[in-house]
Amino acid sequence: MIKSFFSIYRPSYFSTIIYMLQSSEYDVIKYLSWYWTTQDFSKVRVRGNLKKTTAAKFLLFTSWALALFMILIGVRFIYLWTNHQLFGGWTFGLALILGYPIIIANLIVVPLFLARILLVSPSNNRKILKSEKIFKDFKGEKIAIVGSFGKTSMKELLVAVLGDYKKIAFTPGNKNVAISHANFALNLKGNEEILLIEYGEGAPKDVELFARITHPTRAIITGLAPAHLDKYKTLKAAGEDIFSVGNFLNEDKVYVNQESRDVVSFLKPKFNLYNRSGIGSWKVANIKNSLEGISFEMSNKKTTLKLSSHLVGRHHIGALVLVASLALELGLSEDQVVDGIKNTKPYEHRMQPYKLNGAIIIDDTYNGNIEGIKAGTELLSELDAKKKFYVTPGLVDQGKETKSVHEKMGELIAKSDADTVILMKNSVTHFIEDGLKKGGFDKKVIIEKNPLKFYKNLDQFVASGDIVMMQNDWPDQYK
Amino acid sequence: MSKNNIAVIFGSRSTEHDVSIITAVASIIKPLELSGEYNVIPVYIAKDGKWYSDESLKDINKYSNGKFQDHLSKLKPVSISFNSGLNIIKPGLKNKVINIDVVFPATHGTHGEDGELMAICEMAGVAYVGCNVSASSIAMDKVAAKQIAASSGIDIAKFIHFSKYEFSKDPTKYINEIKNNLNLPLFVKPSHLGSSIGISRVTSFDELQNAIEVSLHYDDKVLVEEGVNNLIEVTLPILGNEELTPALLEQPVLHSEDFFDFETKYLQGGKKGKNKGSSGSQGYSTIPAKLPKDLYSKAEATGLAVYRAIGCSGIARVDMLIDTKTNKVYFNEVNPLPGGLYSHNWNKAGINNVELVTRLIDLAIELYATKKSIETVFSTNYLSQFK
Numbered sequence: 001m002i003k004s005f006f007s008i009y010r011p012s013y014f015s016t017i018i019y020m021l022q023s024s025e026y027d028v029i030k031y032l033s034w035y036w037t038t039q040d041f042s043k044v045r046v047r048g049n050l051k052k053t054t055a056a057k058f059l060l061f062t063s064w065a066l067a068l069f070m071i072l073i074g075v076r077f078i079y080l081w082t083n084h085q086l087f088g089g090w091t092f093g094l095a096l097i098l099g100y101p102i103i104i105a106n107l108i109v110v111p112l113f114l115a116r117i118l119l120v121s122p123s124n125n126r127k128i129l130k131s132e133k134i135f136k137d138f139k140g141e142k143i144a145i146v147g148s149f150g151k152t153s154m155k156e157l158l159v160a161v162l163g164d165y166k167k168i169a170f171t172p173g174n175k176n177v178a179i180s181h182a183n184f185a186l187n188l189k190g191n192e193e194i195l196l197i198e199y200g201e202g203a204p205k206d207v208e209l210f211a212r213i214t215h216p217t218r219a220i221i222t223g224l225a226p227a228h229l230d231k232y233k234t235l236k237a238a239g240e241d242i243f244s245v246g247n248f249l250n251e252d253k254v255y256v257n258q259e260s261r262d263v264v265s266f267l268k269p270k271f272n273l274y275n276r277s278g279i280g281s282w283k284v285a286n287i288k289n290s291l292e293g294i295s296f297e298m299s300n301k302k303t304t305l306k307l308s309s310h311l312v313g314r315h316h317i318g319a320l321v322l323v324a325s326l327a328l329e330l331g332l333s334e335d336q337v338v339d340g341i342k343n344t345k346p347y348e349h350r351m352q353p354y355k356l357n358g359a360i361i362i363d364d365t366y367n368g369n370i371e372g373i374k375a376g377t378e379l380l381s382e383l384d385a386k387k388k389f390y391v392t393p394g395l396v397d398q399g400k401e402t403k404s405v406h407e408k409m410g411e412l413i414a415k416s417d418a419d420t421v422i423l424m425k426n427s428v429t430h431f432i433e434d435g436l437k438k439g440g441f442d443k444k445v446i447i448e449k450n451p452l453k454f455y456k457n458l459d460q461f462v463a464s465g466d467i468v469m470m471q472n473d474w475p476d477q478y479k
Numbered sequence: 480m481s482k483n484n485i486a487v488i489f490g491s492r493s494t495e496h497d498v499s500i501i502t503a504v505a506s507i508i509k510p511l512e513l514s515g516e517y518n519v520i521p522v523y524i525a526k527d528g529k530w531y532s533d534e535s536l537k538d539i540n541k542y543s544n545g546k547f548q549d550h551l552s553k554l555k556p557v558s559i560s561f562n563s564g565l566n567i568i569k570p571g572l573k574n575k576v577i578n579i580d581v582v583f584p585a586t587h588g589t590h591g592e593d594g595e596l597m598a599i600c601e602m603a604g605v606a607y608v609g610c611n612v613s614a615s616s617i618a619m620d621k622v623a624a625k626q627i628a629a630s631s632g633i634d635i636a637k638f639i640h641f642s643k644y645e646f647s648k649d650p651t652k653y654i655n656e657i658k659n660n661l662n663l664p665l666f667v668k669p670s671h672l673g674s675s676i677g678i679s680r681v682t683s684f685d686e687l688q689n690a691i692e693v694s695l696h697y698d699d700k701v702l703v704e705e706g707v708n709n710l711i712e713v714t715l716p717i718l719g720n721e722e723l724t725p726a727l728l729e730q731p732v733l734h735s736e737d738f739f740d741f742e743t744k745y746l747q748g749g750k751k752g753k754n755k756g757s758s759g760s761q762g763y764s765t766i767p768a769k770l771p772k773d774l775y776s777k778a779e780a781t782g783l784a785v786y787r788a789i790g791c792s793g794i795a796r797v798d799m800l801i802d803t804k805t806n807k808v809y810f811n812e813v814n815p816l817p818g819g820l821y822s823h824n825w826n827k828a829g830i831n832n833v834e835l836v837t838r839l840i841d842l843a844i845e846l847y848a849t850k851k852s853i854e855t856v857f858s859t860n861y862l863s864q865f866k
Contacts, residue, residue, distance in 0.1 A: 357826050386829045446515075453513070460510045463831040 004040035008101040014063040016041050017105045019050040021059070021112070023475060028109045035105055037479065046452055047475060062111075063104050070100040124179045128213060131185035135214045140192060141330065142214060146199040146207055146245050147222030147257070148238065149369040150319065151176065154222050155196050156347055157323050161340030165332050168194040176200030181214055194330070201241055203231035208244040218253045219245045220322065223260030225369040229399025239266050246271070255279075255326070259318055260371055276317040279325050289314050289382065291353050291360055293345075298324060305338055310345035312353055312362065314382075315375035320344070351376070358464025360385075365473040368395055373409050376471045377416035386465030390416050393424035393451060393474045394432055403431050410435015416469070420444040424451040426479055483580035485517045485840065486532075486567060488596060490524040494676050494697065495587035498818055503585035504539045506819040510832040511583070512537070517840070520567060520577055522557070524586070529556040532567050532577075565603035581843050582607040583836075584816065588672060592816045593619040606847030608839045609793035610815040617789050618815040621670045622702050624789060628810045631788035633781060636800065636809050637661055638704035640670065643695045650688065657703050658684055664706040667691055669698030680706070707800040707809055713768045715782035716796045716821040718830075718838065720846050723786060725779055726821065726828040730768030766827045774806055781808045789813055793842050796821055 007013065017035065024030040038044060050056055074096030081089025096103075135142065143158070145151045155170055162168055169192045171184045176198040184197070199210045211219075224239050232238040243266040246254045251270035256263055258273040267273070278284045281300040288295045295308035298321055309320055320341055327337045346352040349366040364376050373395070380388055390413050398405045410432040413421055421436065423429050425447050436445060448454045451474070454461075462468055489503030490496055503521070511519045521536040531554050535541055541550055560566045565582065569575040582605055584596045594616035600607040610618060617623045622640045629635050639660065641653050657665070667690040669677040677697035679690035687703075694701040716726040770778065782797040789795075796817035800809040825835050 357831070448515075457509070457513050460513050460832040463826040463829045463834070465829050466831070 003042075007041040007043075010042055013041055013101055014060055014067070014104070015050045016044050017108070018056050018059045018063070019045055019048070021108070022051060022053075022056060023048065026055075026112055026116075028113055032106070032109065059108060063108060066104050066107070067100050070096045070103065074100075124182070127182040127186065128178050131182035132213045132215075134185040134188065135181075135195075138188075138192075138195065138215075141194045141218060142197060142216045143194065144197050144199055144211060144214060144216035144219040144245055145222065146201065146210075146219060146242055147260075148201070148225040148227040148242070149367075149372055150222035150257070151198050151200070153347055153350055154220055154319055154323075155198050157319055157344055158196055158326070160344045161323050161327050161337065162194060162330065162332070164340065165336055166193045166330065167191055168196060170196035171198045174198070174200065177202070177206075178210060178213060181210060185214075199245070201232075201238065202228050204237055204241055207241045208247075211245045211248040216245065216249060218326075219249055219255070221245070221254065221256045221263065222319075223257045223369075223371055224262040224266070225260065225371045226395075226398050226401040226405050227369055228397050229401055230397050233399060235262060235401065236265075239263070242266075255322055257318055257322075259315065274318045274322040274325075276314055276321075279318075279321050282321060282325055284317060284321060287314060287317065289379075291362075291383065294320075303334065305334055307338060307341045309341050312346055312351045313375055313379040315378070316351075351379070356468075357459045357462050359462035359466035359468060361458065361462070361468045361470065364469065364471045367471050370395065370405050370408060370412075373471055374412055376469050377412045380467065380469045381415060381417040383467055385467035386463070387420070387467075388416070388418045389420045389422060389462070389466065389468040390418035391422040391424075391454075391468060391470045392432070392472055393426055394428035395472060396474060398428075402428060406431030407435035407438065410437070410441075411439035414439025414441035418443065418469075420446060422446045422448055422454070424454070424474065425449045426474065482516060482518045483840075484520055484577055485511060485581050485583055486520045486522050486565070486577075486579040487511070487583045487585050488522040488524065488591070489585035490526070491586040491589075491591040491596075492524070492526060492528050493586060493588035493590055493592075494672060495592075496526055499585055499587045499591070500542050501539075502587065502816070502819050504537060504542070506822050506832065507583055507585050507836055508537050510836045511840075514833045514837050516837065520579070522567060524591070525551060528590075530559065531555075532557045532569060559599075559603075561603045565600065565605040579605055581605070581840055581847075583840070583843075584609055587816060587818065588619075588676075593671065606843045608843040610789075610791045610795055614790040614792065614795075615815045618791070618795065618813040619671050620700070621668060621812050622700060624813055625702075625810065628785050628788055631784065633784055633788065634807055634809045636704050636707055636811070638702045640700065640702040643699040643701075646691065646695065646701070650691075653691075654684075654687060657687065661703065661705045665690075666704045666706060667694050668702050668704065669694045670700035670702055671698050707802050709802050709804040711768070711770070711801040711803055712798070712811075713770070713778055713801060714796055714798045714821075715779060716794070716817055716824050717782060717786045717791070718794050718825075718835075718842070720792045720842055720849075723783055725783060726824045726830070727767040728770065728775060728778055728782075729821075729824050730765045730770075732763055732765060766824055770801070774801065774803075774808075777806070778808045781810060785810050785813055791815065792846055793839055794820065 020034055021031050024034060074093040077086065077089040077093030077096065080086035081093065145154050152174055159168060159170055169188055171180055177200050181197060197214050197216065199207050201207050221242060224242060226235055228238065239262065246268060251268050252272065255272045255274060256267060258275040272279060276284060278298065282298050284296050284298055286297045291312060293308060293310040293312060294314065294316060296317060298305045298307055305324065307320060307324060309316065324337050324341055327340060349363050352363045353360050354363065364372065367376065380390060394406055394409065406428045414436050420443065421441065423432055423445065429447060433445065487503050487507050489499045491499065493499065508519055508521060511517055520532055523531045523536045525531065531551065533554050535550065541547060555570045558568045560568060563578065565579040567577045567579060582600050584591060584607060586592050586596055592615060594612040597607060597612045597615050601612055617627060625635045625638065639657055646653055663682055665681040667679045667681055677694045679693055681687050681690050691701055711730060713728045713730050715728050718724040768775065778799055778801060781799055785797045786795055791813065794817065796814040798811040800811050820835060822832050822835055
């Protein structure tokens with residue numbers, strides 16, 4: 001307790017709070033809520049470290065300068081109280097000397113807030129307005145990819161299949177907000193045939209704004225699940241925003257993942273629905289699933305495509321079917337589609353299998369939603385292994401649904417056929433445990449207090465023939 | 480519930496001192512700590528015989544950064560006491576006494592693996608991992624181990640043995656006895672050392688005397704053994720007290736003219752032979768050994784029989800020699816504390832490092848409970864006659 005309190009006086013304190021700002025992407029509210037729930041600042045930086053950007057260096061220098069200034073002022077007040085009986089001088093001086101770390105940690109957000117209002121926002125708005133015209137004038141296909149999960153995977157799948165035959169451009173990584181779209185538009189070469197634009201829903205009206213600016217010609221809705229409920233509050237509000245993209249398109253140009261159960265109430269008659277059974281007139285049969293990948297046949301009245309992919313898990317079939325049919329619609333030949341699908345492989349940290357000490361680790365640590373958990377637990381139950389391990393810290397940003405989502409998660413894990421469940425200790429662990437009990441799980445549950453240590457030493461916990469499913473990982477700001 | 484205190488004792492006055500450090504720190508302390516079930520106390524016996532215990536001794540970098548002796552000089556040696564079990568006493572303004580629940584011996588070779596450390600544990604009345612005093616001392620004496628195995632009907636290669644004293648009195652007698660009774664190639668081995676230290680392969684009788692002198696440099700008892708023809712060398716790690724769990728038969732990848740000397744095992748990553756194996760985690764062995772099913776079963780049964788004959792418990796590794804033409808399996812030697820616990824082999828067999836060490840602790844506690852149930856004292860009137 002005392003050690004925790006004195007951590008605000010450690011030399012590393014200022015770099016820690018700036019790291020917290022950086023990790024919160026300079027979101028003042030997130031930063032302050034993290035700051036005020038942190039007790040020991042010596043234990044904040046577990047997974048990462050401060051990136052010495054210009055902004056970070058400036059803030060670090062300013063913090064130290066302010067600290068020195070406040071200590072000197074504090075000393076001056078005490079001097080004035082001692083020698084000139086300045087009323088309150090001793091109290092105020094001491095408060096400054098002792099309280100400078102807390103004062104600066106809160107004061108530091110003021111210039112950030114002002115800079116955002118006065119400098120960044122106007123500049124961003126100008127770029128966004130400019131990009132709106134570029135998107136509007138673009139004559140090719142503009143495919144919006146939106147949903148609570150699976151957006152980046154869908155985008156990468158489209159790139160893998162279309163990329164060799166069409167001139168495509170896509171928003172990089174998970175850069176999926178208006179300013180990222182604007183920067184993307186401003187850097188287009190002008191010879192592109194297809195644009196893939198990822199929409200990152202974060203708060204109400206986000207998707208509507210992105211659609212208004214980017215003028216999509218098609219939209220893929222990858223699914224709806226509790227995510228960012230800290231802002232949306234309810235799943236219904238998140239769904240309304242996600243499905244608002246449909247208001248900017250003909251209904252038959254919207255493709256929706258039907259396997260996501262919560263999309264049902266938002267569906268419109270002419271939406272194209274895809275799932276592991278097929279899409280439209282395309283039907284799926286002869287599915288084979290292993291750790292090497294999946295294969296299946298996709299047929300309509302005219303033809304049959306034999307497709308195989310290195311992606312792991314049946315839940316990918318729906319997306320593969322959509323991409324294949326879309327690629328055919330966009331002019332690729334059947335052979336090109338088959339080859340393109342053959343080239344698809346697991347993306348980093350998304351159902352990515354690798355070998356460790358003779359065991360298979362399925363790294364799904366970028367999976368942060370209940371639908372992905374369902375896919376992972378289903379896959380684990382389907383695979384043969386000497387011992388099966390399931391590892392997770394739980395999900396973040398589930399808002400009011402936190403309890404119900406994690407209980408549901410526990411129930412799904414209970415059905416995964418895991419021999420050992422390893423839960424990373426945090427605020428949702430007990431909900432998952434409750435779910436495990438409800439699901440009748442009676443095997444070993446380990447509560448790990450030091451996730452990083454566990455991940456780093458995973459080789460010590462596994463042996464040949466074991467399978468470990470690792471779903472989601474929490475950054476430092478979540479507890 | 481409070482956690483058990485596990486003392487991992489390693490180092491010691493042995494030629495295998497450095498190997499012991501790796502076994503202790505990497506293969507025992509690390510997984511024990513990761514299990515989260517124990518308080519792990521490292522106890523390091525320096526080459527001068529002083530005992531140390533400090534958290535810093537869990538860090539492998541402390542030993543390998545070239546400043547270990549400086550670090551050690553800053554630590555105060557600990558002492559041990561036998562009050563209510565085994566206690567580690569750390570000196571200070573007020574001595575800190577740590578009562579040990581289980582000892583995990585991690586010493587290789589002399590002054591430890593040979594039973595001396597187990598004898599301390601027996602005297603203190605504390606549970607300990609692995610073979611008991613007699614099994615350890617038999618296992619560490621290749622001559623005694625072979626004699627016991629032979630008496631249990633297990634095949635062994637023909638050998639002659641003698642002490643340093645006997646050989647120095649009349650070397651010609653022993654050289655001639657070897658020439659008359661054993662066929663080349665021969666292996667000359669110190670009777671008590673592990674890690675292949677001091678072993679020579681002799682292909683001509685001219686080399687014999689020198690090879691014997693090398694072995695006698697390391698030990699006061701030597702055996703000279705006939706080489707097995709059409710040789711496949713295999714080793715089998717085994718776990719258990721009464722119910723035994725064999726790992727997988729492991730086959731070193733060697734040319735017929737090579738053998739596992741210290742350098743091959745520990746310094747070259749096992750890459751001395753031209754056929755470099757890739758299956759074993761140490762890169763010099765094939766796991767499981769590529770043997771016909773019947774021969775595999777026979778070798779596994781021989782390994783288990785040796786383990787029982789010697790009276791091993793906890794863990795041990797049995798080395799065997801197979802003549803692939805006659806399908807005969809010869810017991811070669813038994814190692815009561817395999818280097819690194821042979822965790823690479825257990826991993827292949829499906830037992831992970833954390834599970835391996837926790838199972839060994841459980842086996843130690845189980846054996847200790849059995850021992851405690853046996854009465855070792857009883858009342859007599861013997862002293863009353865001396866009134």
